[in-house]
Amino acid sequence: MKMGATVQTGTGTAEHGSPDLLSKLESSDMLEEVVPESRRDGSLKMTLLWVTCQATVSNMYTGYLARSAGLSLGDLVWASLIGVVVMVGYGLLATNVGTITGQPHSVLARGVLGKSGSALASLLLAVTGLGWYGFQTVFLAQLFNGLFGLTHLQLFCVLFALVMITNNLLGFRSVSGYARLAAPILLVWGAYTIIKAIASASGPNLFAAPHVQQTQGILLTVGLLVGVAxxxxxxxxxRYARRDRGRNLVPLLVGYGLGMLVFPAAGYLMAELSSASTLGATMHFFTKFSLFGLTALAVVVFTINVVAVNDANLYEAVNAVQNFLRGRRRIETILALGVIGAVVAAFMQRSSSLQANFFIVANMCAVFLPCATIVMAMDVFLLERLSGCRRPAGQDGVPRAVTSWAEASPGNAAGIVAILAGLVVGAITGGLIPGTSGFGKTNVGIPSVEAWLTTIVIYLAAMLLVRVLPSYRSKQVLLGLPAAETAGA
Structure with a gap:
């Protein structure tokens, strides 16, 4: 799209009324607008999308690691149940803030956190999205290495990363459409694998601890599961989900339930039944066991799974950068981030083991961006009730107006402090500080939950404090509120 061109959002009609494919692609995601009800999907479509995002080979890898670390299947089930409870609680906040406001994460951050807070949230959004994008690409290359004995894995990582940008070029509708295609395939595969594995296992011994020294606890496994989810x-x-009474509960329960219970158990059982000592040998067994020995079918299933997940990861990073570009140059953004994702994948493949990369990326993603998302959700749902203040409402009953960069406050001081405090706690407890002895190894409790609770406590205290402050100027600085004449308070 040329700079200065007028585009009719949702139609892709250029200034002179002629259809323009590039304009359609640029405007397909409504990055600076609230998604109207007419463009929203029902519970079934959102459930299929969320199942695809959660039913991942990475969750199978978590189960494989649990068995390798000496956990019993019963331990893994407990870890999975704890993880589901944690994620449903977080998910109800995170998904509904999008459904209710209809705004992208980075644009909503602009209205809640101000210019500096929005920049911080967008940076975290880009880092987490590209971190997972790189890891998933490396993981696919490693899976293919286990099946075919590939060499030059860095080259394959780069090629896979570049190919995976395709769906994002066509916007969210292409991402969600691909997910709806992938979900039934993944569900059938996962269910068949579990049923056959349980039928093949030796009854009472199924839940016995493996004959391996235990090197990993239940809480570390919970942390990895949360990081993947x-x-x-x-x-x-x-924001593309219709508002309903269920508050997205059905997609969350089905997605997290299948992704965090079925797929880790499938990975564990494959490691148990194969008795293999390496991921490659386990994947060979996996192909024979659950995919009828058809290597071509294994390639299709693994590729569908990783591409579907990486669609969401790249979409995350693209929207972050688009926040700075005011929704312009989307195609160039996708291409540039695809190249960066390829570089990240090549670096991961060369620098560390797959397990070390998984530990770091999972803990990083469980801590970094969710802290910002939690502040935004608390602001949307609790600000007026706890602080007595409110932000400008949007049109047609939307609770929050889209805030432009020019209208945004300099920053929400309390929100930024709460986010940074959560990051510090998560980094310390999750072994995310480079150069320290615990980097990539330390895990205290559930780092993500500890980081989230830190963020919640600080922002709650700030909203309660604002209620007793006499000066609106003080309130404005502390919470990044609009000017007095537009505050509505």
Whole structure:
């Protein structure tokens, strides 16, 4: 789209009324507008989308690691149940803030966190999206290495990363459409694998601890499961969900339930039944066991799974950068981030083991962006009730107006402090500080939950404090509120 061209959002009609494919692609995601009800999907479509985002080979890898670390299947089930409870609680906040406001994560951050806070949230959004994008690409290359004995894995990582940008070029509708295609395939595969594995296992011994020294606890497994399940930019996807009484509960329960219970168990059982000592050998067994020995079918299933997940990861990073570009140059943004994702994948493949990369990326993604998302959700749902203040409402009953860069406050001081405090706690407890002895290894409790609770406590305290402050100027600085004449308070 040329700079200065007038585009009719949703139609892709250029200034002189002629159809323009590039204009359609640029305007397809309504990055600076509230998604209208006419463009929203029902519970079934959102459930299929969320199942695809959660039913991942990465969750199978978590189960494989649990068995390798000496956990019993019963331990893994407990870890999965705890993870589901944690994620449903977080998901109700994160998804509904998108559904209710209809705004992308980075644009909503502009209205809640101000210019500096929005920049911070967008940076975290880009880092987490590209971190997972790189890891998933490396993971696919490693899976293919296990099946075919590939060499030059860095080259394949780069090629896979570049190819995976295709769906994002066509916008959210292409991402969600692909997910609806992938979901039934993944569900059938996962269910068949579990049923056959349980039928093949030796009854009472199924839940016995493996004959391996235990090197990993249940809480570390919970942390990895949460890291795989959390995106942080859930508002980006669920702004396309219709408002209903269930508050997105059905997509969340089905998606997290299948993704965090069925797929980790499938990975565990494959490791148990194969008795293989390497991921490659396990994947060979997996192909024979659940995919009838058809290597071509394994390639199709694994590729569909990783591409579907990476669609969401790249979409996350693209929307972050688009926040700075005011929704312009989307195609160039996707291409540029695809190249950066390829570089990240090549670096990961060369620098560390797959397990080390997984630990770091999972803990990083569970902490970084969700802290910002939680502040935004608390602001949308609790600000007026706790602080007595409110932000400008949008049109047609939308609770929040879209805030432009020019109208945004300099920053929400309390929100930024709450986010940074959560990041510090998560980094310390999750082994995310480079150069320290615990980097990539330390895990204290559930780092994500500890980081989120830190963020919640600080922002709650700030909203309660604002209620007793006499000066509106003080309130404005502390919470990044609009000017007095537009505040509506």
């Amino acid at each position: 959390v995106y942080g930019n859930e508002p980006d996807m669920f």
